[in-house]
Amino acid sequence: MLLLCERHKDAKNKNNQQDTGKLPLICPIVVYANDKPYNAPRSFWELFEDSKTAKALMSDEYLLVDLQKQSDDEIEKKKHLGMMEYMLKHIKARDILNLWQSLLERFESSIEIDKANGYIYIKWLLWYSDAKVDEDKQLELAQIIAKHLNKADQEGLMRTIADKYIDEGVQKGMVQGMQIGEARGMQIGRNEGMQIGEAKRTIEVAKNMLSNNYSIPEVARITGLSISEINDLLKS
Template identity: 30%
Template sequence: MKKRMTSTPHDAVFKRFLRHPETANDFLTLHLPEAIRQRCDFSSLRLEPASFVDEDLRAWYSDVLWSVQTPCGLGYVYVVIEHQSSPDNHMAFRLMRYAIAAMQRHLDAGHKTLPLVVPMLFYHGATSPYPFSLNWLDEFADPQMARTLYACPFPLVDVTVIPDDEIVQHRRVALLELMQKHIRQRDLSGITESLATLVMLGYTNRRQLRVLFHYMLQYGNTADPSVFLRRLARRLPQYEERLMSIAQKLKQEGIQEGRQEGRLEGLQEGSRREALRIAGSMLQNGLDTETVQRITGLSADELKPLHS
């Protein structure tokens, strides 16, 4: 409890000074690295109404976010002050988290590219000099591997460019990759043989197959799912009953949908005939065409035959 109370004066002093534009200007021109400082137009400094420190940590940390124009557009300088007498050995990671939160805020405001956010730590702890690295990659057990991972493009599995002949060799993940590669095709019959072969290899369990079949039918663009399922069933006799059951269900749903559409079309046609009858009566009673259109919702072309 004592720590929470003694941190309050630090917070108040820090914010009173670094939220003042001229003071912030002096602070940044003195302490920013030269390569970054040269790219900042400090006349454009603007205090941003944002804080990214976790709610439960605000007794020990304070932060200030300034935006500044650079040759590449809007950038930010994010300054955190640590009020604890014992420094946080994960402060670099915390600064990275807060910087990413500032980037997300920038994107949420409608910007199309990520901004440069310069995280800075203002330290006045009991231990001097500051004892930890402020390169967040140094916090990993293997910093060199972390640099290799996070300084390069992330691994990408783009099945849209992997040849089918290569995909079918991917053992337990082959069926998933092949189906998701082709799910938007108008006709899946071109991969029937490959699908059947992969199923027969036995890499996929029944539950996975059931999910896959329903996925094909629910999200695929196949023109006639029933035909596709029947073709697949002929190649997979052990799944024929299941596949034909799905195909039959689709057929019944199609019949019911057709009946519903027919009823809807009938209702719509009946409503149109009634509107025409009412419109004819209105015109005979001297109402002008524009008024009749507004009341019935009919077009001028639909009313033309009624004038004769």
């Protein structure tokens, strides 16, 4: 029936008719002419294991969680779930670093819950908000988050962040390599591009960490570069 509704809407668009936003009424009729008894479900809800609950959930009004109508204090009371809702509500803020600082301070007690779940919310929020963070601010964001974690977890977080940024470099390198590969063979170019992209991005991450006063051993441990390679970066 949804397919019929979609076709009805497409037909209106093709005929340049005004779309009222309303669906057409459809009377479901099945004309059956087989010699075997008809035994298929005659109701959509019969397709569910719990048809009564399915009908109650899916045929009534859907639940609406309007975050803009909830105060930050109300969201904060939701503890772990509130972390996600708080970020969703304020994601359009100009200063994402300040937003992260505010979130971590408000939900300090929930960070331990998130830790027990492998920091699933922290990692998800990091990826969700990353597009809003300028490249030169990415490690500053990592430092803000790390302040709210214990020492043992800080390195794991930095590794996650570094791997993400290095992976972005790999993707860029793949594109460059595939372009080169049009002339020299697609697979060769793709492999070279991945290696070039990963190397360049690793160096960029290391340079940013050094500029943010990370020690040489920390940079080596997180990026995988050798001490001598990092010393060469400092000289360049």
